[in-house]
Amino acid sequence: MESVTTVSSGSTPPQVINGQVSLDASRYSTREINDFLHHQAALLGVKQVRILNPDGQHNLAVGLDLPVEVEIAGHAGYFVGGMNKQAVINVDGNVGWSVAENMMSGTVRVRGFASECAGASGHGGLLVIEGDASSRCGISMKGIDIGVGGSVGHMSAFMAQAGTLLICGDAAAALGDSLYEAVIYVGGRIHSLGADAREEPMTPQDHDRIRQLLRRAGLERDSRNFKRIASAKSLYHWNVEADQEY
Numbered sequence: 001m002e003s004v005t006t007v008s009s010g011s012t013p014p015q016v017i018n019g020q021v022s023l024d025a026s027r028y029s030t031r032e033i034n035d036f037l038h039h040q041a042a043l044l045g046v047k048q049v050r051i052l053n054p055d056g057q058h059n060l061a062v063g064l065d066l067p068v069e070v071e072i073a074g075h076a077g078y079f080v081g082g083m084n085k086q087a088v089i090n091v092d093g094n095v096g097w098s099v100a101e102n103m104m105s106g107t108v109r110v111r112g113f114a115s116e117c118a119g120a121s122g123h124g125g126l127l128v129i130e131g132d133a134s135s136r137c138g139i140s141m142k143g144i145d146i147g148v149g150g151s152v153g154h155m156s157a158f159m160a161q162a163g164t165l166l167i168c169g170d171a172a173a174a175l176g177d178s179l180y181e182a183v184i185y186v187g188g189r190i191h192s193l194g195a196d197a198r199e200e201p202m203t204p205q206d207h208d209r210i211r212q213l214l215r216r217a218g219l220e221r222d223s224r225n226f227k228r229i230a231s232a233k234s235l236y237h238w239n240v241e242a243d244q245e246y
Contacts, residue, residue, distance in 0.1 A: 019047035147217030184229040
C-alpha cells in the first residue's frame with residue numbers, strides 16, 4: 001500500500017494517511033491493536049489497516065464490526081478474524097486454530113494453511129483457505145461458506161447445520177459426520193463419510209453453486225470434478241429400534 005505511516009511505538013498514536021495505517025505488532029500488544037480496530041478506526045476514517053510482524057500472535061482482528069480491510073503481513077495464531085462482521089481480513093501466511101470462528105459476515109482469506117476447526121460455528125460470510133485445512137474444518141457451521149484450495153483433515157463439517165464447504169483437494173476420514181442442511185463439495189478423493197452423510201447426484205444448480213463459490217474465493221477449478229455430499233437425514237428423528245447404531 002502507498003502512503004502508509006508505520007507505528008513504531010505503543011506510546012505514539014497511529015498516523016492515518018489517505019485512510020491507511022500500519023500497526024507494528026512487535027511494538028503494539030494484541031489488545032492495543034484490537035482496541036484501535038474496534039474504537040478508533042471508524043472515527044479516524046480508516047479503510048485499510050496493515051498489521052506488521054504478527055509473529056503468530058493469537059486473537060488478531062477479532063470481533064470487528066466495520067467495513068475495513070485488514071492485511072496481516074505474516075503468520076497468525078489462534079482465532080484470527082473470529083466473530084467478524086463486515087471486515088475483509090487477509091492473512092499473508094498460515095493460521096492456528098479456529099480462524100474465522102463464529103464469523104457473521106465479511107471475508108477472511110488465508111493465503112497459506114490453517115490448523116484445526118477453521119470456520120467453526122460460522123453463521124455467514126466467506127472463509128477462504130488457499131492451502132490445506134486440518135481436522136474439523138467447518139465444524140458446526142451455521143451458514144458460512146468455506147472454500148479450501150487444498151485438502152481437509154478428518155471430521156470436517158462435523159454437525160454442519162447450514163452453509164457450503166467447498167474442498168478442492170481430498171477429504172480425510174468421517175467427512176460430514178452428523179451433517180444437517182449444509183452441503184459439501186469435494187474435488188478430490190474422500191477417505192470415508194461420517195454418520196448420515198452420503199454422496200448425491202450433481203445437478204445443474206450444484207455446478208452453478210460451485211462456479212459461484214470458486215469465483216468468489218478466487219480459486220480456479222472445474223466444477224465437473226466435484227462430488228456432492230449431503231445428509232441422508234436418518235438422524236433427524238430418534239429411532240428407538242436403532243439400538244444406538246447408525
